[in-house]
Amino acid sequence: PETPVKVTVTGAAGQIGYALLFRIASGQLLGADVPVKLSLLEIPQAVKAAEGTAMELDDCAFPLLRGIEITDDLTTAFDGTNIALLVGALPRKAGMERGDLLEANGGIFGPQGKAINDHAADDVRVLVVGNPANTNALIAQSAAPDVPAERFTAMTRLDHNRALSQLAQKLQVSVTDIKKMTIWGNHSATQYPDLFHAEVGGKIAAELVDETWLRETFIPTVAKRGAAIIEARGASSAASAANAAIDHVYDWVNGTPEGDWTSAAIPSDGSYGVPEGLISSFPVVSRGGKWEIVQGLEIDDFSRSRIDASVAELGEERDAVRQLGLI
Ligand code: NAI
Numbered sequence: 559p560e561t562p563v564k565v566t567v568t569g570a571a572g573q574i575g576y577a578l579l580f581r582i583a584s585g586q587l588l589g590a591d592v593p594v595k596l597s598l599l600e601i602p603q604a605v606k607a608a609e610g611t612a613m614e615l616d617d618c619a620f621p622l623l624r625g626i627e628i629t630d631d632l633t634t635a636f637d638g639t640n641i642a643l644l645v646g647a648l649p650r651k652a653g654m655e656r657g658d659l660l661e662a663n664g665g666i667f668g669p670q671g672k673a674i675n676d677h678a679a680d681d682v683r684v685l686v687v688g689n690p691a692n693t694n695a696l697i698a699q700s701a702a703p704d705v706p707a708e709r710f711t712a713m714t715r716l717d718h719n720r721a722l723s724q725l726a727q728k729l730q731v732s733v734t735d736i737k738k739m740t741i742w743g744n745h746s747a748t749q750y751p752d753l754f755h756a757e758v759g760g761k762i763a764a765e766l767v768d769e770t771w772l773r774e775t776f777i778p779t780v781a782k783r784g785a786a787i788i789e790a791r792g793a794s795s796a797a798s799a800a801n802a803a804i805d806h807v808y809d810w811v812n813g814t815p816e817g818d819w820t821s822a823a824i825p826s827d828g829s830y831g832v833p834e835g836l837i838s839s840f841p842v843v844s845r846g847g848k849w850e851i852v853q854g855l856e857i858d859d860f861s862r863s864r865i866d867a868s869v870a871e872l873g874e875e876r877d878a879v880r881q882l883g884l885i
Contacts, residue, residue: 562593562624564679566639568670569646570598570628571607573793574687577800578643583615583623586804587641588811595625599635599646632673639678643803644670644698647688657878660693664884667694671701671710678705685806686712687799691745692823692837693875699825699837700885707835708848711810712823714749714839716795716802717741721751721780728776729766731758740841741780741821742830742861743868744875749839750864751780755855777864814843824849830857830865836872 565582569575575598581587582594596615600608605628612626629635636642648662667686674682682705686695691712699710718741726733740752753772756763764772779786787795806822814820823839826832829851830840841852857865879885 562595565641566597568599571604573796577797583620598628636673637677642684645687667697671698675702714741715806718821737818741839742865748868
């Protein structure tokens with residue numbers, strides 16, 4: 559029998575974990591013929607809740623699920639892991655300074671990066687969901703010098719999917735009619751959803767909508783959607799975040815379709831003026847199990863200023879964690 563792929567989920571007892579684990583176990587993360595075993599990492603106080611989720615996973619009798627481990631130990635969780643979904647993070651609390659937030663998360667993502675470095679499988683792929691996702695990914699990556707840097711990624715696929723949906727509703731088309739959407743920069747309010755390369759029926763999306771809608775409705779709606787969900791639901795996005803994590807890993811492993819691309823935050827190689835090493839969102843394709851930045855796109859002045867602003871924020875976050883000695 560085929561060896562199962564080990565998938566580690568941190569923050570497994572949280573709300574994204576609850577929306578994510580069942581979809582992984584059902585075969586949606588990797589493919590309907592790939593057996594998986596799950597490792598659920600939690601803090602000690604939440605291990606019992608994770609055990610409850612594991613009971614429910616058992617009760618689904620998923621044919622592809624070959625085992626579940628629940629632990630608060632980093633070595634156990636990441637031992638031999640092929641896919642690490644780093645979801646658990648410390649949320650920003652009222653009155654917390656940004657430096658405090660980065661420092662607290664450094665205490666989580668540094669040790670996790672080191673455990674991945676020391677114990678994960680050679681082909682390990684890491685997706686950071688926990689916020690601030692791009693910078694947490696940078697912290698984990700810098701603690702894992704033996705793992706190729708490109709294996710550390712952060713999630714902007716939720717922003718990408720939000721952009722697809724907003725544009726589809728505006729133009730009364732199906733999301734499948736839209737190609738080449740891009741989110742640039744940081745997974746934060748400065749992110750830049752780009753309609754100047756997105757295509758709808760072969761036409762450039764920015765030419766199908768009025769400029770005021772693009773600037774004053776589309777961009778802020780996508781960038782502030784997370785806050786709107788909290789306002790409406792009384793809790794942050796969970797099922798849609800889990801869905802985006804599934805999309806990100808599925809495409810990374812299985813490839814993106816010809817004639818289209820997606821968005822993911824991956825280590826910059828200097829493309830589009832993004833300083834090398836920053837984990838920034840780009841238009842990407844996945845080929846042979848690797849993300850590649852789509853090259854050769856022309857960037858107009860408006861897009862340039864938006865991309866630069868978000869990338870500058872990433873640079874400031876990197877400087878801050880450097881000063882704290884976290885990278
Ligand atoms: P949650 O608070 O429901 O769950 C987080 C879980 O992580 C908790 O069960 C907690 O015990 C656990 N945890 C905390 N520290 C841990 C550690 N050191 N090791 C293992 N587990 C740990 O939060 P939720 O809603 O599941 O969100 C998780 C993260 O995802 C948050 O940081 C949130 O901001 C982020 N997020 C990111 C999105 C993106 O698009 N990149 C979208 C939505 C949420």
